[in-house]
Amino acid sequence: MKKNMLMATVFAASALLSLQACKPKNASNAVSGDAAEKAYVAPGKYDAYYNFVSGGFSGQMSVYGLPSGRLLRVIPVFSVDPEKGWGYSEETKPMLNTSHGMVPWDDLHHTELSQTNGEIDGRWVFGNANNTPRVARIDLKTFRTAEIIELPNSAGNHSSPFITENTEYVVAGTRFSVPSDNSNGDVGIDTYKENFKGHLSFIGVDKETGKMSLTFQIRCPGVNFDLSHAGKGKSHGWFFFSCYNTEQANTLLEVNASQKDKDFIMAVNWKKAEEYIKAGKGKKEKVKYAHNTYSDETHSATSKIMEEVLVLDAEELKDICYMIPCPKSPHGCDVDPTGEYIVGSGKLAALIPVFSFDKIQKAIADKAYDGEYDGIPVIKYEAALYGEVKKPGLGPLHTEFDGNGNAYTSFFVSSEVVKWNIKDLKVLDRASTFYSVGHLCIPGGDSKKPSPNYLIAYNKITKDRYLPTGPELSQSAQIFDISGDKMQLILDFPTIGEPHYAQAAPAELISKNQVKIFKIAENKHKYATKGEKESKVVREGNQVHVYMTSIRSHFSPDNIEGVKIGDEVYFHVTNLEQDWDVPHGFAVKGASNAELLIMPGETATLKWVPDRVGMFPMYCTDFCSALHQEMQGYVRVSPKGSSVPLKFSLGNTSASAK
Ligand code: K7E
Ligand code: CUA
Numbered sequence: 001m002k003k004n005m006l007m008a009t010v011f012a013a014s015a016l017l018s019l020q021a022c023k024p025k026n027a028s029n030a031v032s033g034d035a036a037e038k039a040y041v042a043p044g045k046y047d048a049y050y051n052f053v054s055g056g057f058s059g060q061m062s063v064y065g066l067p068s069g070r071l072l073r074v075i076p077v078f079s080v081d082p083e084k085g086w087g088y089s090e091e092t093k094p095m096l097n098t099s100h101g102m103v104p105w106d107d108l109h110h111t112e113l114s115q116t117n118g119e120i121d122g123r124w125v126f127g128n129a130n131n132t133p134r135v136a137r138i139d140l141k142t143f144r145t146a147e148i149i150e151l152p153n154s155a156g157n158h159s160s161p162f163i164t165e166n167t168e169y170v171v172a173g174t175r176f177s178v179p180s181d182n183s184n185g186d187v188g189i190d191t192y193k194e195n196f197k198g199h200l201s202f203i204g205v206d207k208e209t210g211k212m213s214l215t216f217q218i219r220c221p222g223v224n225f226d227l228s229h230a231g232k233g234k235s236h237g238w239f240f241f242s243c244y245n246t247e248q249a250n251t252l253l254e255v256n257a258s259q260k261d262k263d264f265i266m267a268v269n270w271k272k273a274e275e276y277i278k279a280g281k282g283k284k285e286k287v288k289y290a291h292n293t294y295s296d297e298t299h300s301a302t303s304k305i306m307e308e309v310l311v312l313d314a315e316e317l318k319d320i321c322y323m324i325p326c327p328k329s330p331h332g333c334d335v336d337p338t339g340e341y342i343v344g345s346g347k348l349a350a351l352i353p354v355f356s357f358d359k360i361q362k363a364i365a366d367k368a369y370d371g372e373y374d375g376i377p378v379i380k381y382e383a384a385l386y387g388e389v390k391k392p393g394l395g396p397l398h399t400e401f402d403g404n405g406n407a408y409t410s411f412f413v414s415s416e417v418v419k420w421n422i423k424d425l426k427v428l429d430r431a432s433t434f435y436s437v438g439h440l441c442i443p444g445g446d447s448k449k450p451s452p453n454y455l456i457a458y459n460k461i462t463k464d465r466y467l468p469t470g471p472e473l474s475q476s477a478q479i480f481d482i483s484g485d486k487m488q489l490i491l492d493f494p495t496i497g498e499p500h501y502a503q504a505a506p507a508e509l510i511s512k513n514q515v516k517i518f519k520i521a522e523n524k525h526k527y528a529t530k531g532e533k534e535s536k537v538v539r540e541g542n543q544v545h546v547y548m549t550s551i552r553s554h555f556s557p558d559n560i561e562g563v564k565i566g567d568e569v570y571f572h573v574t575n576l577e578q579d580w581d582v583p584h585g586f587a588v589k590g591a592s593n594a595e596l597l598i599m600p601g602e603t604a605t606l607k608w609v610p611d612r613v614g615m616f617p618m619y620c621t622d623f624c625s626a627l628h629q630e631m632q633g634y635v636r637v638s639p640k641g642s643s644v645p646l647k648f649s650l651g652n653t654s655a656s657a658k
Pocket of ligand 1: 109112158161331397398437438439499500503
């Protein structure tokens with residue numbers, strides 16, 4: 001009997017799965033009329049928005065212009081990027097350090113722009129690493145990753161990195177519950193209920209510098225935290241997390257974590273948690289996590305291993321966490337611009353529940369509870385519910401807002417975006433996506449002040465949209481004009497990696513702050529060479545340090561002799577240019593490494609261990625001038641124990657030695 005039920009559920013689940021690629025009608029003739037004009041940005045003209053798109057399993061973040069869909073930049077975050085030397089140069093290697101050592105890849109799902117007073121302020125964008133839990137901060141003055149912090153007590157950092165309305169905190173919830181780091185993790189997997197815990201991390205962000213620090217964590221029951229969003233306005237001080245697998249299953253989750261009719265959205269009173277921290281209720285626990293920062297002064301990263309975290313126990317402190325029942329494995333958890341409405345999207349639900357912050361507060365005051373879940377009070381569904389959107393579509397995932405009282409929800413299974421009114425919960429419009437849509441983005445769509453011009457859908461499967469490219473096809477983004485009553489598809493374009501969440505900001509907000517060069521006089525790199533005359537080659541035991549400069553169109557020095565087998569050669573290349581957009585590159589034959597791409601005024605280091613005797617050319621990889629192809633040199637490598645003296649030169653045949 002039990003087995004039959006199990007099988008029935010498996011079949012139901014696979015029936016739903018087989019729906020995943022359902023092709024909407026009229027897929028090919030969906031763009032019409034003036035659509036092309038609306039996405040057209042003439043050559044030489046700028047886009048209206050920057051779009052920061054997560055790269056999923058590429059571990060990077062990509063930046064597109066909207067509405068043109070033009071790719072402007074790929075920012076390396078959690079994955080090495082040979083194009084920019086990210087993770088290959090000595091200066092950037094520490095950025096990818098973790099308590100497990102260097103982890104050169106991750107899975108970035110969500111981007112979140114910093115906010116002030118609930119509005120996008122254009123200073124930083126954050127990203128999450130799912131696999132080896134980390135949060136990154138990218139500085140939008142340089143479009144570079146400035147900081148990465150690892151999260152202890154966590155695994156699968158998915159409900160992250162969402163921020164509070166003044167960027168007081170970047171918040172992260174663990175997808176996988178695991179035994180706490182300071183407990184014995186060598187336990188039976190079937191002891192999930194007793195030994196596995198879910199931790200929420202509150203990462204403080206310095207108002208001026210953006211510098212992150214892990215302020216505290218909250219220990220919660222072992223469930224899967226999926227997504228989250230901060231309260232805003234009236235609900236500022238609260239955070240909302242969707243939880244699935246409240247069955248606490250540890251195997252065949254597609255069946256075993258889909259048993260209950262309702263899972264939860266967990267409401268967290270983080271202001272209250274702050275009070276408990278102040279009152280000394282946090283327990284210091286021994287953990288190990290890396291905190292990596294990049295300095296624009298030394299042009300170098302440092303990695304520090306941290307060893308302690310403050311943990312609050314939600315079960316002991318009864319009034320920081322509350323469970324709100326939410327139908328069928330909720331995924332997206334989104335808060336409207338007023339902060340009153342919290343939308344939960346049950347992946348297997350046929351409706352969208354909308355919760356009311358006021359009602360949640362009243363329910364807590366009245367103790368309108370339905371018992372407890374692992375020591376956390378469970379608020380009665382009806383006591384928290386504002387209402388349900390009926391028959392909206394199949395497989396709701398994520399919701400964004402336009403600030404005009406409307407919500408837009410993506411439906412993975414029925415491949416569509418549905419616009420509905422938050423007050424009366426009536427469906428107003430629906431538009432097909434091609435195909436299975438995940439996240440949506442409206443510029444400012446999770447802030448207090450959205451700009452309701454465009455909506456972008458990020459799709460998982462493109463099927464027949466683009467020219468085929470072997471077994472794997474490109475994923476896609478589709479832009480809709482939402483300035484009218486009806487959504488109008490105006491463009492689609494392929495994306496890099498797998499796009500999940502994305503955010504967009506007005507172009508002016510970002511472009512006005514751009515760093516164009518680094519001042520050479522302010523370069524504090526240990527191996528900076530601030531003029532050609534200072535360039536030199538220095539031997540320290542078997543280490544050879546090349547203090548090299550680059551300027552259009554030569555390196556100094558450009559010939560080096562006296563390097564021997566068994567040496568480690570460090571090319572410290574300083575780009576002496578002080579003009580915008582004049583990087584130089586550097587590469588040497590046979591290096592088991594990537595290139596360096598060095599910005600004006602910056603120093604970067606390539607480590608090279610020559611493996612054989614001979615002549616090794618080096619050259620500039622970036623087409624920097626008409627005589628770029630002349631920007632080259634040679635390194636002579638001699639046998640171990642050879643008496644060839646160390647020599648270096650530029651522009652003469654009688655080389656000097658040191
Ligand atoms: Cu829905 Cu990882 Cu935010 Cu993808 S997640 S879609
Ligand atoms: Cu420098 Cu090409």
